[in-house]
Amino acid sequence: MRVSYKWLQEFVDIDISPQELADRLTLAGITVEGVIELGKGIEKVVTGRIESLATHPNADKLMVSSVNVGTENLQIITAATNVREGDVIPVAIEGARLASGLVIKKAKLRGVESRGMMCSGQELGIDPKTMASEQAHGIMILPPGTALGKDAKEILGLDDFILELDLTPNRGDCLSIIGVAREAAALLGRSLKQVQPRFSELPERIDGLFRVDISDVDLCRRFSGRLIKNVHVGRSPLWMQQRLRSAGIRPINNIVDVTNYVMLELGQPMHAFDYNLLKDGHIIVRRSRKGEKIVSLDGSERSLTPDMLVIADPSGPVGIAGVMGGLATEVTEKSVSILLESAFFNPISIRRTSKSLGLRSEASLRFEKGIDIGGCARAADRAAQLIADMGAGDVVSGIVDNVPLPIQERTVTFRPTRATYVLGVEISGDEALRILKSLNFSVQDSGENMLVTVPTYRVDVNLEVDLIEEIARMYGYNRVPDTLPFGQSTRGLKTRQQSFIEKIRCVLAEAGLYEVVTYSFISPRVFDNLNLPAKSTLRNTIKVTNPLSEEQSVMRTILLPGLIEVLSRNYSRQVRDGAIFEIGRIFYPQAEGHIPDERPVLSGAVMGSSSASWNRKPFEMDFYYLKGVLEKLFRNLGTGEIEFRSDTAHTSFHPGRTASLEAGGERLGILGELHPDVAENFGLPEKVTAFEIDLNILMAASGRPVSYINLPRFPGVERDMAIIVQQGIPSSEIFNVIRLAGGELLRSIQLFDIYRGAQVPEGFQSMAFSMKFQAEDRTLTDAEVSERTEAISRDLAHKFNVELRVK
Amino acid sequence: MERKLKMLGDEACRSMAAAGSLDELNEIRVRYLGKKGELTQVLRGMGNLSAGERPRIGQAANEVRAVIEEELTARTSALKKLVKEQRLRGESIDVTLPGTPFPRGGKHPLNLVFEEIQEIFLSLGYSIADGPEVETDYYNFEALNLPKDHPARDMQDTFFVGSETLLRTHTSPVQVRTMEKTAPKLPVKIIVPGKVYRRDDDATHSPMFHQVEGLAVDRRITFSDLKGTLDLFLREMFGPETRTRFRPSYFPFTEPSAEIDISCATCGGSGCRVCSHTGWLEILGTGMVHPRVLEISGYNSEEVTGFAFGMGVERVTMLKYGIDDMRLLFENDLRFLQQF
């Protein structure tokens, strides 16, 4: 809502600057986003009349004019094509300054002197969208009788300020000048200047000429109508046009402009029908019938449904109530008599109708927030007055005001003690009374229990707590002291899952991975890019009914593609090395009517190498790197044994470089190098390694209590052993055999080398282990250790047919 | 004989003083004190002396030996020291070279801010609560005093996944879920960090973003407690010089409702591009829990009051780090992430 400062002044005396007023309103909950000075920077633009217009001697496209600016005639060269002799126009004279900052100087154009410039609306800072189409881009033409030599800023109402409001949806009452004026009056302690519309009426009575029947009283609770005869449709006066423009509305003709003007001033949307096109002067407000259609004012044919309210005459719908009028009964230059409609419609019904038709108008915007049911007739009178005042028609005597059900006054009980209790600051009865009265609430029983009657336009006030807010905002939020709650003190706790996730975040960040955050919705195409089989359960997603794009249309069932896309985006930006992780939720559908199963998962991905340095070679961030990161994580989390098993089945991963992870027999997740095809699908090179882990299962397997093991008191013995073994035997199996054969005395095994090449047969590899033997109660003898190593050798040889080299 | 001994001693000392290396020193030791050394030779010749002379010459010889040995020890350690000094001098390194790199990594800036907010509220006795991201219409709207067709539903453009299920548009449903579980016990003091979703996508909106919700419900919680708590939080978060401003606002689930602005740190309140020349930055929405929400959640709204608040974590993060485009937070460019 754009509110003119000058227009406000008609209803309340304001003695503070527009900016100060804006600040006061903002701190009272009527947020003013900005204050615009109309005509800012414009100087020395006056009204002038074109006395003569002749072609330029040296240029085809220029004209030489003589313009009367009151005190003298100025010779002005113009290229304008929409001006004629006798037109009154805004003229920038020598030394003038325009909205753009342009300064006008005396100049010679093709050898002829020019002493000023004719101005377009845009040059005066007027939005072309609010100007009649023929004037939007040409010179602005003022009404013929306009006084000459006057400051055009004043004539055009550009000596004004606009407050741009950002209203909360509960304050529909402030979608009007009067509403904002009421707030300003309450804040400034002034009274509201509001006068009853007065105008003369024809002797003829409306009663025999027009009648309205309301069939659906649940959707229309008031319909007020005024009839105007002898209408002259034409342009509205300049001041009215400018008022509409200041609110961002384009003037159309005097009748339409009046309905818009009243809507802006009083918040009551109005509609004008060509009375002679209404059958029998009879209006019926009813729900639409099945199959009915109407061509609305914007020229589109609309199909109506039975839940929509229409304004009809006996032959059919003539308007969609509260949303848009019909084209057939539109007011045109031929109209002689018009009917003015000022009604109250059910907000929810209007909201549904305008939503389902995709038609949002200034009118529907106000109706759906709830307008002042008490103000319909007054608005109709105000419109009649304006039409009469500008001589655009004669008002038929009387008003038709159909109120099918009595308008209930809303009363709310209010206790100042409760306000004190809720706000934490002493609110006296007197203070409460003063504030409520300033906002036009009427109050009875100004004691412990006040009975407060709510004005009809304050549809947002229904409960005592609503009145407490009224008190608080007028008292001033910032005057309420700052305190801290007292009472039972509490200890702040994290859930186990939160602590767990925070720990993971710390460990992985320290291990060199960067955390990323990606969208929870993904494209359904990523499943194809991941080479997942058609029957993969991951494809069973929750679909967003109204996504912004297909890219964000299903809820993820896997985090991985988000991370791969992050690597891909970085790769395309020449960031070739990367290690990332994300913790987030995945979503699995449940039975209809149930919310999905949301599971927290951890995913990570790496590509490229570690950073190089002058003293250390970079290493490739591959499967074993990421496995090492996970092993560190598991150790820090106190996770029980996690098994890595070769997984050749997952189609997203390299069949020979992938492991599925298991914890206590449950599938924990997967770690592997992306399948080269998948990497290519995402625009990545080969050798991207990634993992994804179910955090619920990981959490269940974690937090193993730490129990201390005695430090060794007797020296240990180290033995190295190298074996040549066929490639493809999992090292975990070799470890198991060694551990079993080594028995209790074998304290630790370390694989310190793997070698393939010269001296090792094709298809075989040499693996070198270092083993440490130690006993708790004695120093081991050579013989004891040898007995163990021989047992290990024997078992290895037996099991894997290996060749041994013991050191 | 005695003179000869003395000369021998003097001679040995002189050559030791002249010796420039441990090897030379060793040679000198051998020359005088070795098995065939000169002093040893002298002592061997003592057999020829008379019994009367022997003790005197013997003593003299031992004295000379002691002098030589003492000098030898002194010279040896002096030379060793010298040699070590020389070696260390040769071992000097360029201390200005960069250190051995450790793997770098880091948390996402949004989570850094999350954690900071959490820590402040944990210290104020708030526990952390959680709820689903795909919610029912009931918890996301209806239980929060937003019935169907309520115009305020337009404030939050919603993604739907079913007729009655949607992506939560705020973390507020967790208020109701938590109160339902807790009622009639008191107090309830929680904060709820989480992802939320709205149909918006531009430089200042992201279809997915993060909020932190807070709720305090007890027997005597007032609007002034709300003010004090959030003022304290904002000073902790943005620095003690931060000023706050409370403006009336509207949320269907609170009444009275407020919006909180903090003074713009960039311009100090005089107005700049960051604060759209107002000197203030909108940071938090809050209010006293609406009595209907309390009743729906199982509390007697006449006896129990409370306040709730919610803030966008992206906004806090952007202000804190001076980030001007929200999309950077979701692009995950590593060169961006490496800055935190």
Ligand SMILES: [Zn+2]
């Ligand atoms: Zn600023």
